[in-house]
Amino acid sequence: MPRPYPKEFREDVVAVARRGDAPIKQVAHDFGIAESCLRNWLRDADVEDGNRPGVTRSESAELREANRRIRLLEQENEILRRAAAYLSQAHLPKRLYPLVSELAADGIPVAVTCRVLKLARQPYYRWLAAPVGARELERAHLANVLFDAHRDDPEFGHRLLADEAHRAGVRACDRTVWRICSEHGWWSAFGKKRTRTGKKAGPPAHDDLVLRQFRADGPNRLWLWDITEHGTSEGRLYLCAIKDVFSNRIVGYSISDRMTSQIAVDALVSAVQRRGDVAGCVVHSDRGSQFRSRKVARVLGRHDLLGSMGQVASAGDNAAMESFFSLLQKNVLNRRRWTTRDELRLAIIVWIERTYHRRRRQHRLGRLTPIEYETINTPQVALAA
Numbered sequence: 001m002p003r004p005y006p007k008e009f010r011e012d013v014v015a016v017a018r019r020g021d022a023p024i025k026q027v028a029h030d031f032g033i034a035e036s037c038l039r040n041w042l043r044d045a046d047v048e049d050g051n052r053p054g055v056t057r058s059e060s061a062e063l064r065e066a067n068r069r070i071r072l073l074e075q076e077n078e079i080l081r082r083a084a085a086y087l088s089q090a091h092l093p094k095r096l097y098p099l100v101s102e103l104a105a106d107g108i109p110v111a112v113t114c115r116v117l118k119l120a121r122q123p124y125y126r127w128l129a130a131p132v133g134a135r136e137l138e139r140a141h142l143a144n145v146l147f148d149a150h151r152d153d154p155e156f157g158h159r160l161l162a163d164e165a166h167r168a169g170v171r172a173c174d175r176t177v178w179r180i181c182s183e184h185g186w187w188s189a190f191g192k193k194r195t196r197t198g199k200k201a202g203p204p205a206h207d208d209l210v211l212r213q214f215r216a217d218g219p220n221r222l223w224l225w226d227i228t229e230h231g232t233s234e235g236r237l238y239l240c241a242i243k244d245v246f247s248n249r250i251v252g253y254s255i256s257d258r259m260t261s262q263i264a265v266d267a268l269v270s271a272v273q274r275r276g277d278v279a280g281c282v283v284h285s286d287r288g289s290q291f292r293s294r295k296v297a298r299v300l301g302r303h304d305l306l307g308s309m310g311q312v313a314s315a316g317d318n319a320a321m322e323s324f325f326s327l328l329q330k331n332v333l334n335r336r337r338w339t340t341r342d343e344l345r346l347a348i349i350v351w352i353e354r355t356y357h358r359r360r361r362q363h364r365l366g367r368l369t370p371i372e373y374e375t376i377n378t379p380q381v382a383l384a385a
Helices: 007-019 024-030 035-049 057-087 097-105 110-117 121-129 134-152 158-167 174-184 261-275 294-302 315-333 341-356 370-377 379-384
Strands: 222-232 235-244 249-256 282-285 306-309
Touching (some): 007 024, 007 035, 007 261, 024 035, 024 341, 057 110, 097 110, 097 121, 134 158, 134 174, 158 174, 222 315, 235 261, 235 315, 235 341, 249 261, 249 341, 249 370, 261 294, 294 306, 315 341
Parallel strands (some): 222 282, 282 306
Antiparallel strands (some): 235 249
C-alpha cells in the first residue's frame, strides 16, 4: 500500500491545479503524482467546498467528536460511581490515589480521572513512583529554617543564613544553602538585584553529529532543516524545510503564518511520510527553540531519528541548508512584492516541486536534478517519488 501524501502537500497541489495555468496532466507530472490521484484530490476538494454531493471531512469529524464525547461521558459517570462507592467504605483511608490506579487498570485514562476528581496528575505520579524520601524531607525542613531566617533578617546573604540554620540545629554546606536560596529567590536586600530580562541561547538538545561534514553515502542518512521567513502585505510567512544531503532534495516542508514548534513538527512528519524507512537518519539543525522543543524530541524518538545541533551564532554549522534558502530568496522571495500569504505560499511550493526538484541541474550531482540523481542511484526511491 503506497504511503499517503501529507495533507499540506495535497492542499497545495489542488490550489495550483485550480488556478488553471496548466492542464491537470501537466500539474500532476510537475508534482510527481498520478493524474488520477490529482483528479481524486480535486473531487474531494469540491465535496469539501460544497460544489458536489458527498460526505465532507467536517461531517466525519463531527461524528467522531460526538462518539468521543459519548465515550467520555460514560467514563465520567463510571468514575463518579466508583468514587462514591470507594469513599463509602469506612475501613479505607480517604485517599483517592489508589482509586485512580484501579480505574487506570480498567482502561479509564488517568487524565480523565484526575480532571473529574479535581486531582493534579504530577503529585499522583510522584506518589505512584515512590513515597517521599528522607532526603526530600531534610531538604524541605532546611528550606523552612532558611525561609524563617530570611524573613527575620532580609539583609542576610546565603552564608549568614547557613549560620542561622546551623544555630537552629540544621547542618548544611554553603553551596546547598545557596542553591535553595537561588531556587526561591531569597536574596539579600543589599545584594545586586537578579533580573531575567537578558536573552540567552538555550542549551543544545543534541550533540553536533555533523561537524560541518555535509556528505551522505545514501538517502535518509543525513537531513538538514531550518526555518526562513518573508514578509507580505498580510504579514510574515514562515517556511520550515528539510533537505536530504544525499540528493539535495527537499523531502519535507511546512508553511505557516506562525513560527512555533508545530511548524517544525509538521515538516518532520511530512518528510517521514514521504521517505518511509528513516530509522537512524541524522537530523541536523541550529539551536532554535522550535528544534529544541519537546514536541520535536517526541517525533524524533518515535521514528528512531538522531538529533544534531550546531553551535550558537554559527551559520557555517548549517551552511548547506543556508545555501538552499539563499537560492529560494533570489529566485522567489525577492523577485517582487507579495500581496497575500497564499500567493507567496503557492509560489514557494511551485518553485520547490517544479523547478528545484525537476528542472534545476546541480553541479555537485553531476549536472543532474535531485529527482534524476535519486532515480539513477536509488531505484527504490524513484518508485516512491
